[in-house]
Structures are given as structure tokens and as C-alpha cells.
Amino acid sequence: DQQVKQNSPSLSVQEGRISILNCDYTNxxxxxxxxxxxxxxxxxxxxxxxxxxxxxxxxxRFTVFLNKSAKxxxxxxxxxxxxxxxxxxxxxxxxxxxxxxxxxxxxxxxTIIP
Amino acid sequence: ETGVTQTPRHLVMGMTNxxxxxxxxxxxxxxxxxxxxxxxxxxxxxxxxxxxxxxENNSVPSRFSPECxxxxxxxLHLHTLQPEDxxxxxxxxxxxxxxxxxxxSGTRLTVV
Numbered sequence: 001d002q003q004v005k006q007n008s009p010s011l012s013v014q015e016g017r018i019s020i021l022n023c024d025y026t027n028x029x030x031x032x033x034x035x036x037x038x039x040x041x042x043x044x045x046x047x048x049x050x051x052x053x054x055x056x057x058x059x060x061r062f063t064v065f066l067n068k069s070a071k072x073x074x075x076x077x078x079x080x081x082x083x084x085x086x087x088x089x090x091x092x093x094x095x096x097x098x099x100x101x102x103x104x105x106x107x108x109x110x111t112i113i114p
Numbered sequence: 115e116t117g118v119t120q121t122p123r124h125l126v127m128g129m130t131n132x133x134x135x136x137x138x139x140x141x142x143x144x145x146x147x148x149x150x151x152x153x154x155x156x157x158x159x160x161x162x163x164x165x166x167x168x169x170e171n172n173s174v175p176s177r178f179s180p181e182c183x184x185x186x187x188x189x190l191h192l193h194t195l196q197p198e199d200x201x202x203x204x205x206x207x208x209x210x211x212x213x214x215x216x217x218x219s220g221t222r223l224t225v226v
Contacts, residue, residue: 002156009154034214043118043204043217044157089157093211100211101147101170104157 003027004092006105014113019077021108023090026071029099030092035064035075038087038107047088048075077110085112117141120205120218127195128226135190135221137205143216144209146188148180151202151220163188164211195225 005024013019023033031052036044050057050064050073057064063076077084090105118139127133139146148160162170163182177199179191188205202222206215 004156032212036217041123041219043120043206043219045217046214049214095212101159101162102215103159104149106154106156 001026002105003030004090004103004105006088006090006108008108009106010109010111012111012113013080015082016079019075019080019084019110019112021075021077021088021090021110023073023075023105024071025073025092027092027094027099027103028071029094029096030103031095032093033064033066033073034091034102035062036089036091036104038089044089080110080112082112082114085110118205118207118216118218120203120221122221123219124222124224126224126226127192129195129197131195132191132193134192135203135205135223137188137190137218139186139188139205139207139216141207141216142209143207143213144185145207145211146182146185147206147208147215148188148190149204149206149217151204157204161190192223195223197225200224 034049035047037047038044048062066073087107087109089107091102121136145164150158160174161180166182181189202220204220205218208215
């Protein structure tokens with residue numbers, strides 16, 4: 001049972017345009033969500049996070065939106081740059097016992113076309 | 115060295131071999147994790163150690179045996195693996211479960 005789903009395995013976006021990566025979750029106990037970025041031959045690195053008490057968090061070119069009622073979050077990157085080409089993992093956790101560890105999605109490979 | 119370091123970066127082993135993966139963190143974190151990343155699958159949590167005690171074992175086959183001798187080091191001992199165990203094995207650490215995880219670069223394991 002996959003509790004965090006990233007239904008798009010890959011996405012290609014023109015440089016300078018907006019990249020939108022989507023993530024859905026099924027566990028209503030999740031209250032904290034993170035995005036990680038992974039380059040080939042490297043481990044995932046933390047990018048941005050959002051708590052369930054918010055619906056938006058922004059950090060430079062990166063914005064995460066959370067829709068709790070739809071159990072959906074998205075990562076917006078604008079403007080997209082060639083260095084953004086990587087695999088992006090969505091992750092979630094809860095505060096209650098049994099849900100404290102991060103649960104990850106399958107990842108979306110983003111390719112920025114120069 | 116800073117962050118989380120994993121060795122070796124690549125490992126090819128036969129099904130009858132015994133090998134170990136090593137992870138070392140230099141961040142003063144108190145929790146360490148082993149994850150498995152297979153193609154088209156989510157990162158799968160295998161083991162969690164908190165303050166050097168194993169607190170989680172997610173139904174991992176006994177051919178994978180973790181060891182945490184101190185808060186900075188984590189090992190994954192491998193024996194009689196199967197070809198389907200070929201994957202990227204990632205180590206991570208955090209300061210408590212609620213902190214974001216810092217990952218190592220992983221060990222790419224191929225079982226032949």
C-alpha cells in the first residue's frame with residue numbers, strides 16, 4: 001500500500017518556464033511534507049518542506065502548495081534552470097506513533113530543456 | 115569529512131558472498147536509517163536506529179543484518195543475497211525523527 005504517490009515518473013520543461021511536480025498521499029495522519037532532490041550518484045538532499053497548518057511555503061524559486069482536503073501537494077519551480085534537472089522525491093510523516101518516520105514517493109525525473 | 119559518508123560506492127557480489135556496507139555521520143545526529151532504492155519504487159525504509167538501539171525493522175529478510183556500534187556508525191551486513199536485492203542502498207541520519215534527514219551518496223549494489 002503506497003501512502004505517498006508521485007504519478008508522473010518524468011517531466012520535461014523548457015528553461016525559464018514553470019515546473020510543477022505533483023504528489024498525493026493517502027494517510028490522513030501525515031502532517032509534515034518534504035521535497036528532496038536527487039542528482040545521479042548522489043544521495044537525496046532536502047529542498048523544502050511544509051507543515052499541515054500552512055497551505056503554502058516559499059523559498060526563492062521553489063514554492064510548495066498543500067491542499068489538505070485533496071491530500072495533494074505540489075512543488076513549483078519558477079523560473080526553471082538546467083541545474084534543476086534531477087529526480088524529485090516527495091516525502092511525508094505524521095506526529096503520532098508509527099507515522100514519525102519519513103515515507104517517500106517513487107520520484108519524478110525532471111528534465112529542463114535549454 | 116562532513117555530512118554522511120557511505121562506503122563502498124559500488125559493490126558487486128556473488129550470491130554466496132558476505133559483505134558489509136558502512137555509513138558514518140559527522141553531524142552529531144542521534145538517529146540513523148537504512149533505505150533501499152529500487153527502480154520505479156519508493157525509497158523503502160529498512161532499519162531505524164535511535165540512540166544506537168534498533169527501533170524499527172520493516173520486515174526485512176534476515177540476509178540483511180544491521181549493526182550500530184555507536185551513534186556515528188551504521189553497518190549493513192549482507193550474506194547469501196539474491197539478484198533482486200540489487201539496488202541503491204542509502205544511509206541517512208537525523209536529529210530526532212522530526213528533523214529532515216541527511217542522506218549519504220549511497221552504495222550501488224549488484225548481486226550476480
